[in-house]
Amino acid sequence: MLKVVNVSAHYGPLPVLRRVTFHVDAGEIVCLLGANGAGKSTLLKLISGVMKPSEGEIFFDGVPIHGQAPERIVRRGLVHVPEARQLFPNLTVLENLELGGYIHGRRSLSPGLAEVFDLFPILFERRRQKAGTLSGGEQQMLSIARGLMARPKLLMLDEPSLGLAPLIVDEIYATVQRLHASGTTVFLVEQNAMGALDLCRRGYVMETGRIVLAGSADELADHEEVQRAYLGRDYRHKWER
Known part of the structure; x- marks a missing residue:
């Protein structure tokens, strides 16, 4: 449904994204993990048409959308919750x-x-x-x-848990699960790796504007670098997949 191929972006002379490639299939919940400043929000702005990539291509339902106006992208069914x-x-x-x-x-x-x-x-x-x-x-x-x-056919959520109490975060994530069960494809961008990995089947990790890891939620949760940076050694899944 969504395919991003070798996308780069700059703020002036400063590179922010460096040849990012990933995809989201119809019916998935896919997460993108990364610390503050990794380039996650910039990536969503590129996909939704708020910014233009300096190189690379973005496809939605097989149609190139890089360079299209944000309202045209929304009409196609790709919606960004900032x-x-x-x-x-x-x-x-x-x-x-x-x-x-x-x-x-x-x-x-x-x-x-x-x-x-x-x-x-x-x-x-x-x-x-x-x-x-x-x-x-x-x-x-x-x-x-x-x-x-x-x-939306595909809903992109940027840090929906940011600044919220744990009980409210659980409620928001339960809503995301209901949306997915009703047929909405979800691309979830989070620093909250524990919550994101409990929701998604598959994900990516971004550092300094690059995708550095990709795999199933279980593979990412078990990865030593992800545990060190995001989860802690006592991480356990809370949700049944």
Whole structure:
């Protein structure tokens, strides 16, 4: 579904990504692990069209999308939920959700709202409340729900656990599992390796703008460097795969 081939990117003269290659198949949850500053968020910006690669190619459903405008990429079904929520804080929950679905027209709003309110009942209760007054966990739910309003085939989530309490993180991850079970392909970008590896079947590790490891979740969890950098020696899986 998503194929990234030898993609590089620069901020001015500074290289940020160096010939990154990976893929996500339809129906998968694939994770990308990496420390802060590894280039993960930059990679998502390239895929979603917010930035342009300095070299390389990006394909979605077999169609090249590098160089396409972000709104065209969203129309194809590839949706990016950014790091740090990036909501419109002075708009209500409902208005944020409506903006997420605008690209498909007003007729699509009612069924889309029904689906996200079923997934996140708290957002229905808060629908008239300004987004900036929500808790951190509620804002993350709203950010994901806004992305779902665009009806994604593939949902890219950038650090959805960032800054949240463990119980809220578990709730967010359980939601990701439900989305996947309903047929949405997920590309999950995280520093929280323990949570990510418990969700996905397969993943990649990025360091200083390069993919340095790839394998199944079990292989990555058992890898000495991943354990040292992210997991600790007492890591154990929490979820049944």
